[in-house]
Amino acid sequence: MRKLGTKNIRLFILFTVIVIATIAIFIYGVKTVLSYDKSIYQVEEGTYFFDNKNNVINLKESGEVSKNWDGNYYLKTNLEKYNLGKQTISSSNEDYRIYAYGTIYQTFEDGTVLKHDGKTEIVKNTSASFYKLADRRYLMVDKEIVDDKKEIIGSSYLYIILDKQGNALLLNDELNLKTLNSVILTSDSFKFDVAKEILTFNKEEIDLKKLIGSTNEYVEKEITTKPKEKDKIDNIPQITLPVNKHEPRDSKKINYQKMVSLNDTSPSITFIDVFYTVIDPANTFQSVYLLINNNETTNKIELNKEENKYRILNLEPNHEYKISLGYSFIDEENENNFIERIVDIINVRTNKPKYEIEFTKVTFDRVYFNLKIDPLYKLESGVLTLYSDNTKLRSISINPNRAATSSGWESYIEITNLGYEVVLALEDAVYNGMPVNYEAVAKFINN
CATH class of the missing domain: 2.60.40.10 (Immunoglobulins)
Structure with missing residues (x-):
């Protein structure tokens, strides 16, 4: 029987390792896709969200939140789709709760940590709580939150986002404040040194940088004090020693590019x-x-x-x-x-919404048409009015959902007698609760 050479054995081992690694990666990918949160959460009009760029989103209509395979949560409405990132929060003036999405970590007074996944309900205005959402991202919940100057900057909750220099972006329904220096936030239950990421319960300090790690590069500036002038003592003879004098070098200031x-x-x-x-x-x-x-x-x-x-x-x-x-x-x-x-x-x-009306067929008792409205600016309601020789014949309400599809909304208007010039016009359109007026007209000559 022929024996395998050393080179062939090495190739066989390498091939085996590659196959095993490929299978492991495939299994990991399948496991990741199957394990992510597949729930769909309904959200109501008037809810506030923060997207992955920390922009405030005030919902003008109901929508739904779901987690994608890439690990990010997305907010979808009939008008828009927003990337909320891997963790975010939402609140509403009509709800006594705050909702956190994603994996977050609740910190307790004794230093213990509770991990939450998916959608977490957090009751506001009744009890205090503190959460780490991600690296340099925190949620502070209490009835009243003040800064070093005892100014109220948060009622019920504060969403805290640090940059790497320790500056903080403070957000809630009514606040969007960027701090340019270190700040300490205080409530009746705890104190949070934002730049240092240290939470204090009853004088017990908890270093939150150690919880899932931190990329914070903040370094506290050293406070230098001038040495006190030594007391002069009389009747002590002065002794003068020879000193070699050196001219100071020119100290050039570093000019950073900005x-x-x-x-x-x-x-x-x-x-x-x-x-x-x-x-x-x-x-x-x-x-x-x-x-x-x-x-x-x-x-x-x-x-x-x-x-x-x-x-x-x-x-x-x-x-x-x-x-x-x-x-x-x-x-x-x-x-x-x-x-x-x-x-x-x-x-x-900004772009102009696209609306298209087209006559598709005319019979002795009906006028058929196709209406398309811009899906990025989907109307809430509106009517199509049929005119003949400047005389109004009939109006029907539009179907916005079907009209916003790629194929448009196919329908008809019943007629009794058409004149020479026939016009079909979109009227009384409403978007986001407000009337809008964009010209969308179709015409034909009835020979």
Whole structure:
């Protein structure tokens, strides 16, 4: 019997290892897909969410939340789809509970930790609780939350998001605040040093950086004090020693590269995506922000310096907005002088919704048509009105769900007598509870 050579044995072993590794990866992938949360959670109009870019979403209609195979939760409505990230929270003024989605960790007074998965109900305004949602993300729940200055910055809950320098973004239904220095949040039940990620229960400190780890790079600045002047003692003779004098070297200040720029914009019907770049290794910029002007009012939006994209929501369709990108900093020569500068300005028009009406067939007693409305701007209601020689014949209510599909809504209007010029027009359209007026008309000549 022929024996295998050393080279063939090595190839056989390598092939076996590759096969085993491939099977293991396949099994792991199947297990991951099968094990993720497949529940679909219904959410009501008026619920507040925070997406994966920390933008606030105020639902104007009911929707549903579900987890995708990629590990992210998604909020779907008839109008939009939002990426909520791997963990997020939601709340409503009409509900006594806060809801957390994803794997979160509840920390107790004795240092024990309870892991929650899927959708977690958290009762507000009755008892205090504290959760770590992810790396540098926390949820603080209590009746009243104050900062170092004893100013109330949170009632019932506070969603806390840190950057790597220890600055915090503080969010809830009514607050969107970016801190530029370390802050300590206090309630009746506990104290949280945000930059250090230390939670204190009754003087017992819990280092939350050790819970699932942390990428926080915050280092507390050392406070240097001038040495006290030594007491002078009289009647002691002074002794002068020879000293070799050295001229001090020129100390050159390090000039770090810093930059703020607006790279691009991408408009949709009700939102505009803004792409930007911030380079600030020395943390010189106190804030980076957008100014959104709609020719009547100007809104200011604080940006996250670590991100490069922001979505401006709740905009009017087919409307031009002036978008300015700016930053602020403290004057090096005068610390009381706060300077703001605009670096880029661009005019962007949101897209116009697409509506199409087409006559498909005309018989002696019916007019058949097809209506298509933009699925990104789906109407809540509306009517189609048939005119003949400028005389109104009949109106019917539209079916928005079917009209928003790729094939459109096929239907008909009954008639008795058509004139020469026949017009079918979309009227009394309603979007998001408000009347809208976009021209959608079909015409034909009845010979």
